[in-house]
Amino acid sequence: MSIKLEHVNYIYSPGTAYEKQALTDICLEFPDGQFAGIIGHTGSGKSTLIQHLNGLVRATSGTVYYNGEDIYREDYPMKDLRSRVGLVFQYPEYQLFEVDVFSDVCFGPKNLGLPKEEVEKRAYHALQQVGLKEKYFKKSPFELSGGQKRRAAIAGILAMQPEVLILDEPTAGLDPKGRDDILDQIQLLHREQGITVVLVSHSMEDIARYVERIVVMDKGRVRFNDRPEKVFEHYRELEQIGLAAPQVTYVMQALRERGMDVDIHAATVEGAAASIRSYFGNFEKRREG
Amino acid sequence: MSIIQAKKLIHDYQKIGEDGKTEVSSRAVDGVDLDIAPGQFIAILGHNGSGKSTLAKHINAILLPTHGTVYVDGMDTKDAEKLEDIRRTAGMVFQNPDNQIIGTVVDEDVAFGPENMGVPTPEILSRVESSLKSVGMWEYRDHSPNRLSGGQKQRVAIAGVVAMEPKCIVLDEPTAMLDPMGRKEVIRAAQKLNREKQVTILLITHYMEEVIEADHVIVMDQGKILMQGTPREVFSRVEELKEHRLDVPQVTMLAYELKKSGLPLPDGILTVQELVDALDAARAQRGSAE
Structure with a gap:
């Protein structure tokens, strides 16, 4: 696949x-x-x-x-491909258009020509997958918060089961x-x-x-x-093209430059914390030994 | 004297209920007191729905208090006769750049505000020039706004406000729709106005890197001020911020985790440099502790 x-x-x-x-x-x-x-x-x-x-x-x-x-x-079969590869655009909530959230999510599978029962089953499942509670299903998409709207829009794609x-x-x-x-x-x-x-x-x-x-x-x-x-x-090089590494990468690089033997590949807070802890742990041991 | 003052500000939104008849009200701002001195750079943090934007819209009288009072440069926002003066004193920039630009050419767009205020033409021209220069968009003065990037459009929107020579600018998530480069451009423009022209800035944002350089940070939650102080004071309270599922800068989080596991680090570390220096000091301290 x-x-x-x-x-x-x-x-x-x-x-x-x-x-x-x-x-x-x-x-x-x-x-x-x-x-x-x-x-x-x-x-x-x-x-x-x-x-x-x-x-x-x-x-x-x-x-x-x-x-x-x-x-x-x-x-x-290009149409088939589009249901297998689901694409969620930027600001997908601008594309919500149905009277309520549930109908909006049904739109995709309905267009796949599936029977009504299957369509609704999928829509229900998709909305659960994005963590949208049942009390929102019959609301107008415009009554939802930004985050909820976006989840509804993502559910619309998931309902096609890509x-x-x-x-x-x-x-x-x-x-x-x-x-x-x-x-x-x-x-x-x-x-x-x-x-x-x-x-x-x-x-x-x-x-x-x-x-x-x-x-x-x-x-x-x-x-x-x-x-x-x-x-x-x-x-x-990432900076030169207008990007940057995560903040912790800069911390780890700077520590390494100052002679601390830490993992410069740590890119998350958890990873960096573990590496720095283990450096200080070893440092203690060496000092004691 | 303070430029913005709110006293026990409460704002309720009215909505038609499920049955289509009765009015239901929901409280968006719940008893907020504010006192902002001129020339400060204030950052406001909080979740969507925490009341940040509702609060901001009181500052140039788009919304009026349900209870309590808001003063802008000494003027009560409820005073209808002062409305124009209030809006001239406090300008506003919104999230979506595409909703704020009306001119077909950049300099025309910036001239719109002062033109409506009845500023004489030669003065308009000089204001357009200086405000476009202050946001670094003067070279684009005869471009069509359509072909600008998001960050450039936002800077034009800021220039449009600057041309009205406000004492205060409220920016409501001006960078939410921008890429990292665009975000930096907009924040730099706001910082420059603050430093060079002493314009008071209120910046509403979700991005931590935009907050750490502010003079003062206000954290909103459920319509109330949850905490406030310098960035260092606020970001020393990692536990509370996490509890409310608010962000802290990644380095602050890392320092917090390390401190929890026993490394001697100060609270409220905000930059990479601070953390690296503190860890270096911790190493030296341990090395010589015998």
């Missing part, structure tokens, strides 16, 4: 004054069951890239494979509680149901906490593609 991009190029408005190469020679693979992150400065091509993953945008050249099949093949879930900045504009709720929920889906997740985010702290792999985009190209700790080693 993997998505693979081979030498993908994308040019906006080719042949006009606004012609712009948004993606250049992208070769990437998102393997089954991985929780991957995509980071990059605004305009780096992140959003254009993810729209290739479910065939919403067609590459100017190059190929995209889903489970080994070329999605640009003439008879490829194999891959792509989220474009799902926490933008939310408060810390709303942010943690949504990301924890997504992590749970990933762990319990093995759903493949691609998370686009500006927050290095969030990325470091949740993902197994980071793709760094810069000017339409893949700049880094590795495990988080490996990517954050390049924190100086």
